[in-house]
Amino acid sequence: MRKNVVFLLVLCMIASFLVPMVIQAQEKVVIGVSIPAATHGWTGGINYWARVTQERLRGTYPNLEIILVTAGSAAEQANGLEDLYAIHNIDALVILPFESDPLTDPVEVLKQQGVFITVVDRGLVKDGIADIYVAGDNHALGRVSGEYMVEALGGQGNIVVLRGIPTVIDNYRFDSFMEVVEKSDIEVLDWQYANWNRDDGFQVMQDFLARFPNIDAVWAQDDDVALGVIEAVKQAGREKELFIVGGAGMKEMVAMVMAGDPLIPVDVLYPPAMIATGMEVTALYFVSNASVLGEYILDATLVTPENAHLYYFPDSPF
Amino acid sequence: MRKNVVFLLVLCMIASFLVPMVIQAQEKVVIGVSIPAATHGWTGGINYWARVTQERLRGTYPNLEIILVTAGSAAEQANGLEDLYAIHNIDALVILPFESDPLTDPVEVLKQQGVFITVVDRGLVKDGIADIYVAGDNHALGRVSGEYMVEALGGQGNIVVLRGIPTVIDNYRFDSFMEVVEKSDIEVLDWQYANWNRDDGFQVMQDFLARFPNIDAVWAQDDDVALGVIEAVKQAGREKELFIVGGAGMKEMVAMVMAGDPLIPVDVLYPPAMIATGMEVTALYFVSNASVLGEYILDATLVTPENAHLYYFPDSPF
Numbered sequence: 001m002r003k004n005v006v007f008l009l010v011l012c013m014i015a016s017f018l019v020p021m022v023i024q025a026q027e028k029v030v031i032g033v034s035i036p037a038a039t040h041g042w043t044g045g046i047n048y049w050a051r052v053t054q055e056r057l058r059g060t061y062p063n064l065e066i067i068l069v070t071a072g073s074a075a076e077q078a079n080g081l082e083d084l085y086a087i088h089n090i091d092a093l094v095i096l097p098f099e100s101d102p103l104t105d106p107v108e109v110l111k112q113q114g115v116f117i118t119v120v121d122r123g124l125v126k127d128g129i130a131d132i133y134v135a136g137d138n139h140a141l142g143r144v145s146g147e148y149m150v151e152a153l154g155g156q157g158n159i160v161v162l163r164g165i166p167t168v169i170d171n172y173r174f175d176s177f178m179e180v181v182e183k184s185d186i187e188v189l190d191w192q193y194a195n196w197n198r199d200d201g202f203q204v205m206q207d208f209l210a211r212f213p214n215i216d217a218v219w220a221q222d223d224d225v226a227l228g229v230i231e232a233v234k235q236a237g238r239e240k241e242l243f244i245v246g247g248a249g250m251k252e253m254v255a256m257v258m259a260g261d262p263l264i265p266v267d268v269l270y271p272p273a274m275i276a277t278g279m280e281v282t283a284l285y286f287v288s289n290a291s292v293l294g295e296y297i298l299d300a301t302l303v304t305p306e307n308a309h310l311y312y313f314p315d316s317p318f
Numbered sequence: 319m320r321k322n323v324v325f326l327l328v329l330c331m332i333a334s335f336l337v338p339m340v341i342q343a344q345e346k347v348v349i350g351v352s353i354p355a356a357t358h359g360w361t362g363g364i365n366y367w368a369r370v371t372q373e374r375l376r377g378t379y380p381n382l383e384i385i386l387v388t389a390g391s392a393a394e395q396a397n398g399l400e401d402l403y404a405i406h407n408i409d410a411l412v413i414l415p416f417e418s419d420p421l422t423d424p425v426e427v428l429k430q431q432g433v434f435i436t437v438v439d440r441g442l443v444k445d446g447i448a449d450i451y452v453a454g455d456n457h458a459l460g461r462v463s464g465e466y467m468v469e470a471l472g473g474q475g476n477i478v479v480l481r482g483i484p485t486v487i488d489n490y491r492f493d494s495f496m497e498v499v500e501k502s503d504i505e506v507l508d509w510q511y512a513n514w515n516r517d518d519g520f521q522v523m524q525d526f527l528a529r530f531p532n533i534d535a536v537w538a539q540d541d542d543v544a545l546g547v548i549e550a551v552k553q554a555g556r557e558k559e560l561f562i563v564g565g566a567g568m569k570e571m572v573a574m575v576m577a578g579d580p581l582i583p584v585d586v587l588y589p590p591a592m593i594a595t596g597m598e599v600t601a602l603y604f605v606s607n608a609s610v611l612g613e614y615i616l617d618a619t620l621v622t623p624e625n626a627h628l629y630y631f632p633d634s635p636f
Contacts, residue, residue, distance in 0.1 A: 276608035290594035294616035
């Protein structure tokens with residue numbers, strides 16, 4: 001009898017914890033996810049992780065409906081937002097904006113309708129719209145790459161640098177890299193923009209190889225560019241002379257790191273799985289009482305032969 | 319027949335998504351959570367949210383085991399960490415350190431054993447130990463409080479300020495507040511330390527009331543201090559003359575905001591539910607492939623009569 005009373009008391013205590021969850025679990029919540037179409041490698045990864053996460057969340061939380069839409073341009077993405085609200089009646093939006101400027105006003109319109117807003121990677125140009133902001137750490141990507149370069153070269157040698165597209169993001173990465181490297185005896189022979197593009201990476205590197213007879217390392221900053229650099233280096237037969245540091249976490253590069261390829265000894269993460277993070281923390285807003293409003297800045301993790309298996313996803317296109 | 323083939327294909331596609339989840343779901347994962355005992359209001363909230371989240375995660379992910387331990391001192395917390403590893407064999411640790419200095423080495427020992435480390439609120443004194451860092455935004459707490467003060471007073475008037483314990487956190491809050499207020503015509507009559515303590519808040523405010531015949535607003539920075547301030551103001555019968563801005567999101571204060579009490583028109587969040595955030599994102603590391611390594615800095619949300627219901631938790635002790 002006494003045991004039963006204790007049991008009932010324990011049940012009541014547990015029930016009092018569960019009440020808020022149960023109430024939430026009955027409500028249907030619709031989360032819209034708007035991302036660029038898979039036009040290049042990294043956005044291919046974004047599309048893959050958005051789909052994987054849609055499935056995971058569906059399986060875990062039956063009351064969450066996740067509507068995933070892709071767009072081929074900023075204008076198409078803005079139009080898609082209207083549909084998400086008018087047709088699907090979304091409670092929350094997770095968006096990786098095609099471009100910051102043209103998406104700011106359309107997202108703000110949804111915010112004013114009471115939609116919860118999570119922005120991933122590229123911020124909007126106006127403060128106060130995003131409830132959650134999830135992004136990679138561009139400063140750290142440059143710093144971590146620079147620190148590896150200094151360590152691997154023993155603080156001296158000749159390097160060349162291929163930058164991205166002239167943007168604030170590229171400046172953050174480059175300035176943080178240079179800040180580290182300038183404290184060493186490493187000489188940066190030259191830097192050129194390669195626009196986060198494989199073909200440009202190939203051409204810029206061909207030029208570097210023609211001009212500089214002695215290159216110890218290449219900072220390509222981006223894995224697409226690094227693929228072009230690898231091609232140019234191999235065509236010139238100079239792959240024994242140097243190593244290359246890219247950036248992002250592309251499957252092919254992580255595989256080379258994992259295999260111990262001396263040409264690609266490490267990679268630095270700027271992971272497309274950040275869209276998964278944005279979707280997961282948005283889901284937490286509805287299924288838990290955890291505090292989620294804020295900024296979640298993901299590490300630029302150095303991928304080495306030791307940890308590469310954690311970042312190799314064979315099913316991902318990127 | 320054709321329909322069956324399509325159906326099978328769809329099943330295969332879904333299965334290929336589910337494979338990584340299923341593999342993970344079979345592994346038992348143990349997460350240790352180490353927090354200070356409920357010695358004052360805010361840590362009472364920490365304990366409440368840790369328990370609520372333990373239940374939520376148990377209900378959602380049967381393969382996660384969450385071991386929750388509390389400590390009355392930094393030394394007790396350090397000893398408890400050894401037990402978490404030696405007895406419970408934890409895969410991950412979520413810790414809100416009692417103090418930063420004495421916990422840094424004990425946490426680093428676990429890190430070196432391969433334990434995944436999430437640090438909440440008070441950082442460790444050494445970089446590179448925490449895989450995830452979750453915290454409130456002390457700069458924003460000061461800034462948001464200052465911005466409200468300027469707006470509510472129309473940019474002019476006399477205020478007094480009660481600071482916390484002389485620490486880096488208090489400096490961040492105070493400096494950010496002053497930066498905003500100094501751009502207005504508001505005069506800060508005086509500031510004194512009230513040590514995030516109700517009794518000190520009462521005494522400091524009694525002194526301010528005796529010295530200044532005309533006070534338009536009080537920045538108490540903390541809800542425990544604000545309770546002491548309220549008491550002093552009511553004893554002096556001067557509650558019609560001024561308003562008070564605290565900070566944290568204490569239940570009693572949020573209730574007053576919700577009720578439209580002119581003495582407590584707003585509150586600013588530094589939510590104890592951040593322990594829930596730390597536990598949830600640590601769980602995501604094991605149950606999803608979302609990128610979670612990084613820093614999650616939570617907003618200092620302004621609690622107003624319009625949104626107070628979102629931040630009022632009647633079952634919480636805080």
